Amino acid sequence: MPVKSITNPLQAWTSGATWGTLSGDNEMTQAVANLLNGSGAILYTGDIVAIDVTGTQAILPPGAGDPRVIGVVGGTYEDGSYYPVGSTSINILTMDGYAQPAGLSPAITASMGLTNGSGTVTYTGAAATDISKQLFVPYNSSTNANPQVYTITAVSAGTSYTVTPTFNGTTGSFNCTVQMAPSSEGPGWPPSSSYPVGVQVPVVIGGFARININGVAGVVASDLIAGTSGSPIGARTAAAAATAAQIGTFIAVTLEAYAARLVGVAGHDTVRAWITKF
Numbered sequence: 001m002p003v004k005s006i007t008n009p010l011q012a013w014t015s016g017a018t019w020g021t022l023s024g025d026n027e028m029t030q031a032v033a034n035l036l037n038g039s040g041a042i043l044y045t046g047d048i049v050a051i052d053v054t055g056t057q058a059i060l061p062p063g064a065g066d067p068r069v070i071g072v073v074g075g076t077y078e079d080g081s082y083y084p085v086g087s088t089s090i091n092i093l094t095m096d097g098y099a100q101p102a103g104l105s106p107a108i109t110a111s112m113g114l115t116n117g118s119g120t121v122t123y124t125g126a127a128a129t130d131i132s133k134q135l136f137v138p139y140n141s142s143t144n145a146n147p148q149v150y151t152i153t154a155v156s157a158g159t160s161y162t163v164t165p166t167f168n169g170t171t172g173s174f175n176c177t178v179q180m181a182p183s184s185e186g187p188g189w190p191p192s193s194s195y196p197v198g199v200q201v202p203v204v205i206g207g208f209a210r211i212n213i214n215g216v217a218g219v220v221a222s223d224l225i226a227g228t229s230g231s232p233i234g235a236r237t238a239a240a241a242a243t244a245a246q247i248g249t250f251i252a253v254t255l256e257a258y259a260a261r262l263v264g265v266a267g268h269d270t271v272r273a274w275i276t277k278f
Helices: none
Strands: 030-037 048-051 057-059 069-073 075-077 093-095 108-114 120-122 134-136 149-156 160-164 172-179 200-212 224-228 231-237 250-254 270-275
Touching (some): 030 048, 048 200, 048 224, 069 250, 069 270, 200 231, 231 250
Parallel strands (some): 030 057
Antiparallel strands (some): 030 200, 048 057, 069 200, 108 120, 108 172, 120 160, 134 149, 134 172, 149 160, 224 231, 224 250
16 A cells, blocks of 8 residues: 655755755755753854764864864754653754744743843843843833833843843833743744753754854855864864865855854854755
């Protein structure tokens, strides 16, 4: 009898950077390894990572041009799959871009201090996991007449948030709300996902993805990227300048120049790249 199958001509379930779009081979555009964040820091989409000795954790590269570097951090979307205890407690698959469902984290409503013209929000309940969330200050005709949506870009745990844009209301305390940003499950390159220490991280080990080239202003399309010791940022080598000694250290070929980079969380600017080990 014929084998049952599900045709997928529009790639509706792919996990790649070209999610939901056609490709010539009609296959998924990424190969992904699901590891735990063992880097000791929050990881963001595009960050370069290596694999640890246990084969279960994503860590920062142990050395410059280290061959243990395997790929870059991807993004997330909800799929209803189950992941075991010791991994992440939320149901996610990988795509390149920020798309964590709002229901994964409860909204916070609390009194917070804001200063006119400042991006600092004082709040004793500030947690590292709140980074990338949105902060809302309620409308008030005299003290906050033009409400904005603020994005948390940095956290001083137990003390404050750094947000963008800066506050445009009157200095004082407000009953603010912090919640996950709306999900963005579609084609394109939306803002990055963030992964605190200990949660499951989707690591793109092959295919289309973004790669962290923050501050590497000389990057052009076709550059070869390797890891940097203790850093999520890549090091570039011009394609014509590669040597035999570097074989096995490169993990990506850039597809665009530094000027076309996506500017995100400080220290994590990215460009589009093809991820492959060579």
